[in-house]
Amino acid sequence: MNRVVVLALAAAFFLAQEDREARASESDAVVSPEVSTARFSGALTLDDVVRSITLRHPLIAAAEREKAIASADVLSAEGGFDISVRARATTLPVGPYPNNRIETTAELPTGIWGTRLFAGYRVSRGSFAGYDGKLATADFGEARVGAQVPLWRDGPIDRRRAALQRAEVGIDVARVSLEQQRLETIRSGSHRYWEWVAAGRRVVVARSMLAIAVARDAGLEIRVARGDIPAFERAENDRIIHQRTAQVAATERALQSAAIELSLFLRDADGAPLRPDPSRLPSAFPVPEFRLPDTLGLAERQALARRPEIQRFDLFTRQIRIDRDLAQNQRKLGIDFFVSGAKDFGPSTDEKLTKPELELALILDVPLFTRVQDGRFDAARANLARLSLQAQFARERVVADVRDATSAVTMAEPRIAAVREEIKASRKLVEMEQQRFDLGEGTLLLVNLREQGLAEAQQREIDALADAFKAVASRRAAVGDSTISK
Numbered sequence: 032m033n034r035v036v037v038l039a040l041a042a043a044f045f046l047a048q049e050d051r052e053a054r055a056s057e058s059d060a061v062v063s064p065e066v067s068t069a070r071f072s073g074a075l076t077l078d079d080v081v082r083s084i085t086l087r088h089p090l091i092a093a094a095e096r097e098k099a100i101a102s103a104d105v106l107s108a109e110g111g112f113d114i115s116v117r118a119r120a121t122t123l124p125v126g127p128y129p130n131n132r133i134e135t136t137a138e139l140p141t142g143i144w145g146t147r148l149f150a151g152y153r154v155s156r157g158s159f160a161g162y163d164g165k166l167a168t169a170d171f172g173e174a175r176v177g178a179q180v181p182l183w184r185d186g187p188i189d190r191r192r193a194a195l196q197r198a199e200v201g202i203d204v205a206r207v208s209l210e211q212q213r214l215e216t217i218r219s220g221s222h223r224y225w226e227w228v229a230a231g232r233r234v235v236v237a238r239s240m241l242a243i244a245v246a247r248d249a250g251l252e253i254r255v256a257r258g259d260i261p262a263f264e265r266a267e268n269d270r271i272i273h274q275r276t277a278q279v280a281a282t283e284r285a286l287q288s289a290a291i292e293l294s295l296f297l298r299d300a301d302g303a304p305l306r307p308d309p310s311r312l313p314s315a316f317p318v319p320e321f322r323l324p325d326t327l328g329l330a331e332r333q334a335l336a337r338r339p340e341i342q343r344f345d346l347f348t349r350q351i352r353i354d355r356d357l358a359q360n361q362r363k364l365g366i367d368f369f370v371s372g373a374k375d376f377g378p379s380t381d382e383k384l385t386k387p388e389l390e391l392a393l394i395l396d397v398p399l400f401t402r403v404q405d406g407r408f409d410a411a412r413a414n415l416a417r418l419s420l421q422a423q424f425a426r427e428r429v430v431a432d433v434r435d436a437t438s439a440v441t442m443a444e445p446r447i448a449a450v451r452e453e454i455k456a457s458r459k460l461v462e463m464e465q466q467r468f469d470l471g472e473g474t475l476l477l478v479n480l481r482e483q484g485l486a487e488a489q490q491r492e493i494d495a496l497a498d499a500f501k502a503v504a505s506r507r508a509a510v511g512d513s514t515i516s517k
Contacts (some may be wrong), residue, residue: 130157
C-alpha cells in the first residue's frame with residue numbers, strides 16, 4: 032500500500048512539473064537578458080544580487096576605504112605646507128660679554144613657485160663684541176619679515192608640490208580601483224547567480240526523470256504479473272530508479288554548492304553571507320534577447336573610455352611623470368632670491384639699531400654630483416616605458432574582452448536553437464521507443480537510453496542558457512557597465 036502511495040505522489044509531482052514547464056515554454060514575451068522580475072515574482076533576481084553586491088560586499092567596501100586612505104595621503108602632503116615655528120633662548124652668563132637672547136622664527140612654505148615666507152622676532156640684553164653687533168636689539172626687540180624665491184631649481188616643482196600632486200592623483204586611482212572592483216565583483220556575482228539558477232534547473236530535470244521511472248514501475252509490476260514482459264524488465268527499471276535517485280542527489284548537492292558560492296555575493300542587512308533557499312529559484316530561465324544595444328566598434332570605443340584598467344595606467348603615468356619632472360629639476364643649479372626687512376622698536380643707546388634694514392641676496396647652490404637625481408630620473412623614464420607597454424597590452428586585452436563577450440552572446444542563439452531542436456527529436460524518440468516497448472517489440476533498456484538522451488539534451492539546454500546569460504554579464508563588464516540591470 033505504501034509503495035502505491037509513493038508511486039502516485041511521484042507521478043503527480045512529475046505531471047505538475049511538466050505542466051509548469053509547458054506553460055513557461057509557451058510564453059512568447061521577450062524579456063531583459065538579465066532577469067524578468069515581474070515573471071519571477073517572489074523569486075531571487077539578478078538585480079537583488081547586484082544590489083546586495085553594491086551595498087554590502089566586503090571587497091567593494093574595502094575598495095571604498097582606499098578613497099579614505101588616498102584622502103589621508105592628500106592631507107599628509109598638504110602638511111608639507113604647514114607653518115613651522117622655532118624658538119631659541121640663549122644665555123652667556125660668564126664671559127667678557129655676558130648677554131641673554133631670545134629668538135623666534137615662523138616659516139611658511141607656499142605652492143607659489145616654491146616661495147618660502149618667514150617672519151621672526153628677537154630681543155637681546157647684555158653686551159656684545161663688535162663682531163657680534165648684529166645680535167644687539169633695541170629694548171623692545173626686532174621684528175623681521177622676508178621671503179626666499181627659487182629662480183631655477185625648486186621653482187617649477189619641488190618635493191612638497193610633487194608629493195601633493197601625487198597624492199591628488201592617488202584619489203583618482205582609488206576611484207578607478209573602486210570601479211574596477213565593482214565591475215569584477217558584479218560580473219563574478221552574476222555568473223554565480225546564473226550557475227545557481229542552472230543548478231536548480233538540473234535538479235528539476237533529474238527529479239522529472241526519476242518520477243518517470245517511479246511512475247512506470249506500477250505498470251511494469253502489472254505487466255510482469257500478467258506475463259506480458261519478463262521479470263528482468265522490471266529489474267532493469269529498478270536499477271534505473273536507483274541510478275536516477277543518485278543523479279538527483281548529485282544535482283541537489285551541486286545546487287547546495289552553487290548556493291554557497293552565491294552566498295558570497297548575496298548579503299543580509301548585516302553584511303553576512305546569505306545562502307538563498309531553493310524556494311527562491313526562478314521557475315525557468317527567462318527568454319534571452321540576443322540583440323545587442325550597440326555595435327562592436329562602438330562597444331570597443333566605450334570600453335576603452337570606461338574600463339578602469341586603462342584609466343589606472345593613465346593615472347600611474349601621471350604620477351611617474353611627476354617623479355621624472357622632479358628628478359630632472361633637482362639636477363639644476365639652485366639660484367634663490369632672498370629679501371628680508373627688519374625694524375627694531377623701543378629706545379636704544381645705539382641710534383643705528385632703530386633704523387630699518389633691507390637685505391637682498393642671491394643664494395647659489397651648485398650640485399657637484401647628481402647621481403641620486405640621475406638615478407631617479409632614469410628610473411622614472413624606465414617606468415614610463417614599462418607603463419606604456421603595459422597600457423598597450425591592457426587596451427588590447429579590453430578590446431579582446433569585448434570581442435569575446437560579443438561573440439559569446441551572438442553565438443548563443445544558434446546554440447540554443449540547435450539544442451532545442453535536439454530536445455524535440457529526443458522527445459519524439461522517447462515516445463516512439465515507449466510505444467515499441469508497450470507493443471512488446473522493444474526493451475526497457477532502449478527506453479532508458481532514449482530517456483537518458485533526452486535528459487542530456489535538456490542539460491545541454493540549461494548549459495547553453497546559463498552560458499548565454501553569463502556572456503551578457505561578461506559583456507556588460509567588458510564595456511565597463513556596472514549599473515544595475517533594468
